[in-house]
Amino acid sequence: MEKDSLVEKLTLQSESFQEGFEILCKSFTFDEMAKNFLHLLRGNFISTKIYLLYKATKDSDWKSIQSQEKFSDDDLSLLSLNNPTPIKYFRGEKYNAVVVLPLSDFSFLGILIGGKLGGGELNDFDKITLQILLQVFDSAHKSFINQKNEKKLIFELNEKVLQLNNLIDTGIELSKYENQKILFEIALGRIVILTNASSALIIISDVQNNIVENQITFPQNIWPESILSSPHKIDSFFEFDNMSYRIVLSEKETRGGTTAFNDLDEMLLQAVTRQVHASLENDFLLKQSLEKERIEKELNLAAAIQQKIIPEKLPKIAGYQLSGINIPSREVGGDYYDCFDLGEGKYALIMADVAGKGISAALLVSTLNAALHAYLEFNLPLTDLADKLNKLIYKASPPDKYITFSIIVLESDSGTLDILNAGHNPALLLRKDGTLEQIEAGGIGLGMLDLGIPYSGQTLSMNPGDKLFLYTDGIPEAMNSAEEEYSDERMISFLKENSGQLVDEFIKLIVEDVKGYAGEAEQSDDITSMILTRE
Amino acid sequence: MSTEFNLISELHDKTLIIKTEGYINNTGGEKIVQELEKHANINKLVLNLEKSKVVNSIGISHLIEVIEKLSQTNGKLVFTNLDPTIEKTFSIMGLFQFAEKADSIESALK
Incomplete structure (x- = not known):
């Protein structure tokens, strides 16, 4: 192909590349992006025998995306990470080209490009087009990852604001309740929100007789034993008015399952525990004050009776x-x-x-x-x-x-x-x-x-x-x-x-x-x- | 481990109504996403949280996933019967930028 003709064709295609980039960037998920990219490839190379594969890390297996096609070991061996260049071209083989594209998140996109409709190998224009499309995908993927990271950062920032807000609200809310059962239920509900714990337990014991008086869980129908036997748990403890209070959190949740609690979780648990302790003390002192007031009233009444006599x-x-x-x-x-x-x-x-x-x-x-x-x-x-x-x-x-x-x-x-x-x-x-x-x-x-x-x-x-x-x-x-x-x-x-x-x-x-x-x-x-x- | 979460759903034309009960954590959030995925061509999801008083940030991340899935089909999410604590939580987490809230299912369906 003449050089002038090649430039002319690429110039005409540039608008299409730009459009393709925009479509890829609008993708919500990686799968959607891959699907859109597959359409771009098939359209540009006039072929239905183009397959995408994905490798999450260098040690994981290749997985087919957007296709039910089964690949032989020979096919997969073409997708070597050790290829000196991302693209390898073939003549007269099953595939015209094989691509292993390293992505910015250390994953890999594999592309197997088969024969064009009507036969024929990839020409110079196709090869340049492939190079450009790989650049387009790489840029769109970087943008996708950046957006994902940005969303994650915003989520984490909001989560921290929420934790701070929750901690303040917890202190205010816990000071309102005289009924101890409600107080403990609210405290447990709050601490699971703050730490993403799967469940929580408070054990209330009589210190002198070493007898467990009550156990309250969140959620309510969980056996305390299942919380206590959890491999991932943290606890806090305090004593007040001859009673001991132990709060246990189990299984910190993540999207992938559960994990160990971290230092921040420990601090949050201690903070809520202190709030519960303070609330019990305040309630105790209030009751004492009311009792003193009641006795004083009785004494005044008694004095009044005596003075009448x-x-x-x-x-x-x-x-x-x-x-x-x-x-x-x-x-x-x-x-x-x-x-x-x-x-x-x-x-x-x-x-x-x-x-x-x-x-x-x-x-x-x-x-x-x-x-x-x-x-x-x-x-x-x-x-x-x-x-x-x-x-x-x-x-x-x-x-x-x-x-x-x-x-x-x-x-x-x-x-x-x-x-x-x-x-x-x-x-x-x-x-x-x-x-x-x-x-x-x-x-x-x-x-x-x-x-x-x-x-x-x-x-x-x-x-x-x-x-x-x-x-x-x-x-x-x-x-x-x-x-x-x-x-x-x-x-x-x-x-x-x-x-x-x-x-x-x-x-x-x-x-x-x-x-x-x-x-x-x-x-x-x-x-x-x-x-x-x-x- | 049981986390005491249940949901029921009803389909009205292209609107799915889900009523939850219990802690919206990883398990609860996953169940909501799975319930949405059972129904194709939904353009509105009404999520009634009247009986859910506690939601953690993992549960919220699932709700964000629900919002993203609905966005792909130009659908929208409407929360109803929100407990004040949960409403404040969603507000801080920015969910109301992408989802609506209504006092009741009836008003969400209008």
Whole structure:
């Protein structure tokens, strides 16, 4: 063929080559690209006996593409990677040309070009055309690989953005749930997304008894054992509130199957585990705070109940002055005082102290108050009254709770005092002449024992100018910051030195004296006292 | 290993409706691709993910393959009933550049 004619034909074909390149570049898959290339070859060489083969790596086998044709070993031996040039031409053989084209991804395209329709070998134009078409395919393939890599890079970048976003969302989402099962299910769902794990498991165990309390999997119907026996797995662990939590991930997925987890997966698992731990801690602290709030409300309620029981006003007793006070400590205490008008000029002065503080103490005071209201109506001897109260309080109280109790029934006309002291601080009777009598007759505290031990009473007479002082241990046992007690001695001295005061003033002064003595020290117990003076 | 994934499909003319249930991972994604490949000449795939709340990136790569296969025949993919978490995931992964979303199957079929 003349040189000018060859150039002219190639010039005319150039537009066709360009079009072929564009078609190849539009291919979505390698197979589609190969199919389009096959059409180009067959069209250009006017032959149906053109076959494409593909070799993924230099060590893999040739595979036919876009054809069901079976190739003999002789055919395949022509496709040698050791050929000095990609194209080998033959004359009078089965194939006119054999091509082994190395591709940019280290794979190989093999081409077997048989006879043209109507016979004939490849001429110079065909050979140049083949060279150009191979260049076109190589360029299109490079473009295809670049696009593929670009897509992969974009996918990986988006995946990283997604991981970061998921991690942030996981922290927010996990902090919302109080129900632990939902919390764990969401955490497992999130961590499998973050790491592409095939499945996940959380094992919750009681640390002290080493017992597995619960196992939750994602997806839900997987046996925990199948996750634990997986060859590819990672886990994390933490302990909180006597429970241990182990999160296990198994089988990191890829498009080709499964693989081992990497360092990033470990970090993501640790991050989600920390979020779960923090969520459990927050929930625990919130519950504690709510419990504390609930207890404080109960204590306030108990204090309110107790303050209702303590009399706002004491009855007026003709020929006598009576005053009393109760100053509760910070916690709800169990001090109680009262004066019941029994009618016919008789009055019952009560002073009591429940061992312990809090709601149970307040409830016992309430019980004692109700029982006194009930029993005092029957005008029982004090020893019988104490016996009944003892039995009642014994049944109503826990073993460590009892009440020290003092009752004095005054017959106001005669000044007779009928006295019973059940384990309480002795009442003090200060005679007009300064003589002090300590009244201890009685028995054990109410509710301590129910062994039928009899109570004993005492009768005294109160004369004009005499003073009867009742109190709880909050006065003599009040402590200063050096932890020294106010003491019985100081209290008695104060009583004697201030015996000329009116009862209201006396109560005010003794409270001031006790508080002044305690100074900055916190009031540890209720301060309760009552004083009766015969005019 | 079982991964608790199921799907059912219905064909309406040239529209294939697939409803999935469970984790869309490698297994789930493969099943969706295989279901599409069973039907020739599809120009719309409606993928109802109402019962799938978790999808990982391998599952997403299969969904991208579905989009590419449909593109070859000028078909399109429409997701319906998406969980907000999955919708956000697809948005970040750029799927809505090549696929649509609808609130329900009915609106996807319009």
